[in-house]
Amino acid sequence: MTALLSVENVSKTFSFRSGWFGPLTTLDALCDVTLSVAPGETLAVVGESGCGKTTLGRSIVRAQPVTAGKVTYRPPGHDPVELTALDKRAMKPWRRDIRMIFQDPMSSLNPHMRVFDIVAEPLRIHRLARGQELEERVAGVLEKVGIPRDAMGRYPHAFSGGQRQRIGIARALVLDPKLVIADEAVSALDVSIQAQVLNLLEDLKDEFGLTYIFISHDLGVVNYIADRVVVMYLGHVVENAPTEALFERPRHPYTEILLEALPIADPARRMRRAKTVRGEIPYLGSRPTGCPFHTRCRFAEDRCRTEKPALRKVGETEVACHFAETLELKGAYGDAPATRTFAKA
């Protein structure tokens, strides 16, 4: 199947000067990132802070220009479009297809606008509806996300965090998009609310035929919602695999420590941890040479310090590690019962 969106060799470098005549500092937020997402797929991008996952999302939606590489969108029934080559005006029609959901439900809604105007704005900008039709479409999408019609006249501060996130989702969906990029869309929510929103996202995906790029640091959520997972570290893609394969048998040592660090809500599984997690993420400005992960890797050899591994196929997985074939890494699926059944109290 052809990809709905593909990212090829994208790099993004931020450079800034301290003062007018200060030295120029550069930060490589993305290094040669390549990935693609198939129609109907949920692709998760995971990693710790500073790994470039948010920059990747913002680069795809053209919130900022990329330094190198290209992002290609293949709308169904249309020739492929190279988004990175488009100017602002040419990009505008494609903004209907590619939408974003933000992390912080408090800052992503304009406090001075009523919910109706917030959700209606994309329709107004693209001149897709007006008057009665506009109202019906806004009310319809709000009902889909569970916001009652009579709440449309309220201001965002009248809503709880979970409700605001639903409004943000409605705003993304009101244009009938093809691809939705959710940047930590459930991270700021309490667990019970997070579950509501995750279920909602799943149902909306089926109903609207959406494709998701789900950016998250929470592997539990990712395992639940994603079909495929891309693991990023210091701006590099280190592993790209179907969810089950990745959790069953990670191929990159970094994926292994991410899985191992994940706290599992079951005290019976607490003893299994073999303290392999060590070191901290290096500062982006002082990126190690060779494999970006070698400073924390327990398998690192001289080769890793000098030669940067390329992303290559091992089984179902794409991985950037010199020893991917030989390493026996531990997955996260234990033997403990995976589903919970409680006697009704």
Next chain:
Amino acid sequence: MPPTPMADKPLLKIEDVEIAFSSPDEADIVAVRQVDLSLYPGKTLCLVGESGCGKSVTARAVLRLNDQNSLIRCGRIRFSPSDGETVDIAALKPDSLAMRKIRGNQISMIFQEPMSSLSPVHTVGDQIDEMIMLHEGLKPKDARERTVALLDQVGVPGPRERANSYPFQLSGGLRQRAMIAMALACKPNLLIADEPTTALDVTTQAQILDLLKELQEEYGMAMLFITHDLGVVAEIADEVAVMYLGDVVEQGNVFDVFRAPSHPYTQALMRSIPTIARKKERQRLSPIKGTVPSAKDRPEGCAFTSRCPYAFEPCAGMMPGRTSVSGNHVARCHLLTENARKAEVPA
């Protein structure tokens, strides 16, 4: 793991505490009601719950750190260090000499954001030195040696050099380690940790949790650990207390509570976290309906009534009592007493 021997004297015993916040133009808001908790020396008690459940208010009350407009309306907070007399912290004035002696001397606290409790204009080393000099009366030189040893112990690489760094020069993980070193400087009997790993990345979180467990073993201190993450609870707790909107709805040994959660809220909470499972075993999440009501709208009875799938007639009007499930595992739910009664009838 053997159940906590009940014969042991608890280090901290919170009895029937109710905390209210007053505001100039509204009625008082009761943040926490009828809280009973016991913490034994060398053990970890986790307070877990969603935002606004009162877990932080409860923990801060132990150090009397809540805002000026808060009031411990009733109840006792008995603190019994092995080397001292039992004091009722609830009866002390927040800024009294006795309270100041307890704070930072016998009870230390670490926070979610270390930057808020470390001074930005002093080096990390100077701040720890000061604590040590204050509590142990050491000379500056000896204090610095202790500081370096402490920083080394909490896993700060190059402790002697790092002692001369300012907090903003350290990464989030190192800052949290420095704050832990500071909290340990006076060898506290009790460490209160308020979401200490929430702002950290998962790998750093795992390291900090491991570190806290090691240090607890070495220092033999008790820990009151506040978190919203059931995964972290499962990782670190001996005992757990689940809070919802100001009530402790269920408490007990962590293994018992996770194996057989007995309060509908605990059950629902556990069903709403995604499990790490293969696709074919994965279940759709069953979230709790609705949102947490405001404390003003809390019913007289069980706080969870409005969202509980099993709520029945006595729930809203009457606060359910503590019902023992097994050992020290108790839950506050009318269903438990109802079932018990039903079970008795046929027999």
Next chain:
Amino acid sequence: MTAETLPREHVLPEAVPVRESQAGLMWRRFRQHRLAVWSLWIVAAFYFVALFAEFLAPFEPSAYNPRYTYAAPQGLHFSYTDEEGSWRFGPYVYGYKVEIDQAAMRRTFVVDKEVRHPVGFFVETKPYHLLGIIPMNVKLFGPTEPRAPLYILGADRLGRDLLSRLIHGTRISLSIGLIGVVLSLFFGVIIGGFSGYYGGWFDSVVQRVIEFIRSLPTIPLWLGLAAALPRDWSSLQIYFAITVILSLIGWTELARVVRGRFLALRTEDFVTAARLDGASDWRVITRHMVPNFMSHIIAATTLAIPGMILAETALSFLGLGLQAPIVSWGTLLQEAQNIRTLASAPWLLLPGVAVVVAILALNFLGDGLRDAADPYGR
């Protein structure tokens, strides 16, 4: 799209609480600031006076009467007992009698309690135009007997009524503050807005220019600019020239506020969201950014008015700002420049009191607005 396809669980069971709009929240926050509420009334009263100066002032500001130079304040009285000993009600002022100060060999006017001149409300006078347009021939109050002296706050060197001059001066001084600030706001919002929204080299240049302007000592700069004004300009031209001079410096502060808000808002998610909707820059600025800092601008503007008023007062006091016959608080204070005048006619300092009260009230009002501007701040 129908809601039936959606599983019931997604429908929020609880009602969304009704809350007031943001403006309502701000107003409530503002009302908690008691001093600011009082100041609001005082400022409103000042501007009311400025607006209806011709109607409120009993005389023209330039109406003089050499018979009553430096006449002392009469005060306004409301009740007296007449010759028959019965109690009468009605506003009046006492008359004057001339005394010769033997030491100074000078005539002075002292209030003569034997003579009463009644004061009437809505008295007819010679026709004038309210605000220069509405023809009227009634004043709020004035002497009912023609040619009777009425100097409630005293008279100046030429026997002009200080109260009338103060009322007319209020109009000029307050309007100079307002117009100057509006001009500053115009420059400040446009330059600061571009600077903050687009950033880059333009921002750097604008910031350096602002720093340069702010580093200039203001009084000599004003003096230099004011002295450069052609002597033959009419007083109206001078008036506008002075406002422009004041706002040439005043815009920098507002530009900084605007730029700061733009920089802060530019990274807000809702602004990014609007840009990702494909909204034009104009829409992003007018719909999303401006409403979110409007309240800050209003507060900053209110706080800038006192500076303008003080600057005008200072310039006019030094004789370099407005010139007679224009009456402003500054030109009125010019009368009180020498110590001899002050010793014999201290009431000439009353415009100074007006300046202090107006400046304080505007500052308190600005503080209150600034606190209320961010209702979610605390």
